Amino acid sequence: MDEFDWSAMSPLRHALVPGTFGPTTPEPGVCLSERTGHRLLQIMARRGRWAETAAVANRLYGVEPPARAAANFGKDITLVWSGIDQYLALLRADHWPVDAIRSAFGNAASVSEQTAGRCLVQLSGPHVRAVLAKVSSLDLHPDAFPIGAAAATSIDHTVVNLWRERNAADGSTVFYMLMFTSFAESIWHLILMAAAEYGCGIVIDR
Incomplete structure (x- = not known):
């Protein structure tokens, strides 16, 4: 009899490649990481x-x-x-x-x-607002979207939950995005393309 492995797997397991995508000098303008646990x-x-x-x-x-x-x-x-x-x-x-x-x-x-039905991604860095402005219609200016602001919006023709987290330890802006797992890889690649001109660092959170 066949045995099945029901272990949970990341919907980004094929897309998550640690390193930097795009320019690397002086440092990536955006950092992406799937959050787990x-x-x-x-x-x-x-x-x-x-x-x-x-x-x-x-x-x-x-x-x-x-x-x-x-x-x-x-x-x-x-x-x-x-x-x-x-x-x-x-x-x-x-x-x-x-x-x-x-x-x-x-x-x-x-x-x-x-x-198991949603994928959580953290986005941060000095150019994170510029990247998100390419893929959403939200006004993400700090006055319009301060820490604790949230929205249910559309990215890549699917609904996502986006909110502004507390700033990172170094003071940089942090956003979190929740997306359906079936669309996660598509949205991940879209954000990578939007971030290419600024450089995008990819961090594996395991």
Whole structure:
């Protein structure tokens, strides 16, 4: 009898090649990295129960879920708005079994596991806004899209969740992008092409 290996694999396993794409002097203008080691949950309040859903989330995670297009940061967790009365919870893989979270929300909200269905990419560097401006229609100026701003937008004809993370230790701008795994390789290559003129460093996060 055939045996199947159900081990999770990155949707970018064929596209992730560490190094630099494009100019390298004085340093790459953009850095790309797939982020792993997390769990992703979609939490959708049931009709008329957003206040209850928000209260449970605050009690569980110690952070208020966003009621508008924003990303709220807590300890080892980020809550990202994904639509009216719903948000995505990005947390460490070893935190809170899914069944325990479903139990905590009870009938107030529906909780669905999304970890295997989405790919998370970090984008940073001095030219990251210029690259994202080529592939999206968002206004990413710091005044219009500050730290904690988020959007559900379209890139390469598919919906992605994009938000501005806290700055890196060196003060550089950081964005995170969540995309469906089936489109991840296509979007990855699109961003590489958009970043070519600035140089793009690729980091393997394993």
